[in-house]
Amino acid sequence: MKLRWIGLVMLLMVLGACQDPFRLKGSATILHEAGTPFTDPGFVAPDNQVTVSGSLDPMVPGTYTLTYTWEHDEKTTSLTRTVRVLDRTPPEITLDGDLTQVVCPLAPYAEPGIHVSDAVDSEIARRLRIRLEGNSVVYTATDASGNTSTVVRTLLRQDLQAPVLSLKGYETMDVPLNASFRDPGYRVSDNCGDLSDRVVVDHNVDPTTIGDYTVTYTVTDDGGNTVTLTRDVTVIDEAETIVYLTFDDGPSLNTETVLDVLADYGVKATFFVVKRSSRYDETLIRAVQEGHTIGLHTYSHDYDRIYSSVDAYLSDLQGISDHVYSLTGIRSMILRFPGGSSNRISDFNPGIMTKVTAKVNALGYHYFDWNVSSGDGNSTNTAEFIAHRTILGIKRGRVNVVLLHDGGGSAETAVALPLILDYLVSINALILPITMETPVVQHEVQN
Numbered sequence: 425m426k427l428r429w430i431g432l433v434m435l436l437m438v439l440g441a442c443q444d445p446f447r448l449k450g451s452a453t454i455l456h457e458a459g460t461p462f463t464d465p466g467f468v469a470p471d472n473q474v475t476v477s478g479s480l481d482p483m484v485p486g487t488y489t490l491t492y493t494w495e496h497d498e499k500t501t502s503l504t505r506t507v508r509v510l511d512r513t514p515p516e517i518t519l520d521g522d523l524t525q526v527v528c529p530l531a532p533y534a535e536p537g538i539h540v541s542d543a544v545d546s547e548i549a550r551r552l553r554i555r556l557e558g559n560s561v562v563y564t565a566t567d568a569s570g571n572t573s574t575v576v577r578t579l580l581r582q583d584l585q586a587p588v589l590s591l592k593g594y595e596t597m598d599v600p601l602n603a604s605f606r607d608p609g610y611r612v613s614d615n616c617g618d619l620s621d622r623v624v625v626d627h628n629v630d631p632t633t634i635g636d637y638t639v640t641y642t643v644t645d646d647g648g649n650t651v652t653l654t655r656d657v658t659v660i661d662e663a664e665t666i667v668y669l670t671f672d673d674g675p676s677l678n679t680e681t682v683l684d685v686l687a688d689y690g691v692k693a694t695f696f697v698v699k700r701s702s703r704y705d706e707t708l709i710r711a712v713q714e715g716h717t718i719g720l721h722t723y724s725h726d727y728d729r730i731y732s733s734v735d736a737y738l739s740d741l742q743g744i745s746d747h748v749y750s751l752t753g754i755r756s757m758i759l760r761f762p763g764g765s766s767n768r769i770s771d772f773n774p775g776i777m778t779k780v781t782a783k784v785n786a787l788g789y790h791y792f793d794w795n796v797s798s799g800d801g802n803s804t805n806t807a808e809f810i811a812h813r814t815i816l817g818i819k820r821g822r823v824n825v826v827l828l829h830d831g832g833g834s835a836e837t838a839v840a841l842p843l844i845l846d847y848l849v850s851i852n853a854l855i856l857p858i859t860m861e862t863p864v865v866q867h868e869v870q871n
């Protein structure tokens with residue numbers, strides 16, 4: 425027993441003496457994962473006089489050979505090591521947003537964001553595939569070494585949000601007997617798309633019979649969410665209310681807003697324009713294209729000059745007429761005097777208004793004053809004040825010409841306009857642009 429132990433110890437001593445003084449550390453064949461830094465395990469040599477040759481790129485899969493050469497006692501001894509750089513790591517796919525996405529029932533899928541990276545494959549973005557399979561989005565990327573990653577995103581197709589429906593005008597509405605019922609309409613929006621064509625309006629309003637009626641507005645979105653609103657309509661014994669909305673002193677930056685509001689309500693107005701700059705020429709053209717009337721106000725709006733003589737007035741009028749004509753091709757014969765025909769600002773030239781009103785009549789123009797003043801000429805008045813004063817000024821059952829302004833200082837007018845229109849549509853007012861057929865509304869000349 426004891427002898428056997430001694431034999432084993434002696435055998436180990438012999439092996440130790442035989443171990444080569446120049447040898448590799450680590451294995452002669454190394455499998456190395458691509459994309460990670462490679463550190464040579466090195467060698468053992470008594471004097472360290474060893475050169476290592478051979479190149480290795482840990483980013484490029486392949487088989488590399490490293491050669492270790494030991495020069496000693498005028499002898500050369502070489503050892504080699506094989507390094508196999510292997511790409512066994514699949515690409516990494518990361519998604520922006522939640523793995524489960526709530527999307528509208530019929531909406532096309534909009535990718536919230538996808539990123540793919542790979543340890544060694546710089547072309548991996550080109551190898552990404554996105555497939556829509558039922559309610560799943562499947563992302564697959566296979567790198568140049570054939571490693572594949574797959575990530576799945578789940579789509580929850582649902583619309584839990586009801587449409588937002590609101591009425592233009594008021595919830596109650598008066599319709600004059602024998603007038604045509606003009607439904608003021610509605611506004612609708614939905615988180616899952618445009619429903620403006622899907623509102624069902626149902627009513628049995630009979631304008632030839634005095635009485636109470638109900639208009640029902642119903643809209644259902646793709647998720648089956650339904651909203652219903654009603655409007656109470658009363659047919660009353662009253663003559664039709666006709667309203668001409670007129671805007672002086674534009675166009676300006678405020679005119680665009682005014683045009684937007686008029687378009688929203690589907691009504692036409694009249695713009696008595698001035699020429700201050702060419703900055704809003706396109707706005708004036710837009711007004712014509714959208715069916716509004718362009719009337720002539722003044723080229724300069726300089727009272728001292730305009731009312732200094734009949735010739736001075738006519739020359740100013742010709743200036744604005746030519747300007748409108750050059751932009752629109754329309755030779756407008758509808759005008760409004762600066763300050764109105766009843767102005768006293770021209771008193772410095774006695775009788776001038778009597779002369780110019782007669783002159784423009786003789787030339788075939790139709791001039792318009794107003795019978796409803798909005799008070800928007802005073803720039804300190806708020807939109808609520810302007811709306812309130814206009815609504816108080818409207819007389820039901822007659823023709824109303826409303827004086828408003830859309831010059832640069834009249835921002836509040838544009839804000840007041842929806843309030844005014846909500847009222848007008850709620851009395852079923854007939855809102856019209858002035859034409860040459862419109863009966864003139866004129867003040868009594870004071871000078």
Ligand SMILES: [Zn+2]
Nearest residue numbers: 672673762763
């Ligand atoms: Zn003016």
